[in-house]
Amino acid sequence: MPAVWVFMLVVGVRKSRRKNYGIASMHEKQSRILSIFNATVDEQNRVDRLSRHRYARGLGTMK
Secondary structure (H helix, E strand, O other), X not given: OHXXXXXXXHHHHHXXXXXXXXXXXXXXXXXXXXXXXXXXXXXXHHHHHHHHHHHHHHHHHHO
16 A cells, blocks of 8 residues: 555656646655654554563563
């Protein structure tokens, strides 16, 4: 899914360079939002991994 978004963004930016800058700025905003979204997803994955590790350790001490 993200790969498709990136492809769409690239195509949109290429088209907008031929047309006007208004669309380009929109895509810039979109890409910024995407980068923020990806960062939050990475952070969430890291937190999940940490919590899982902690949980597993907790189970180990309980046994």
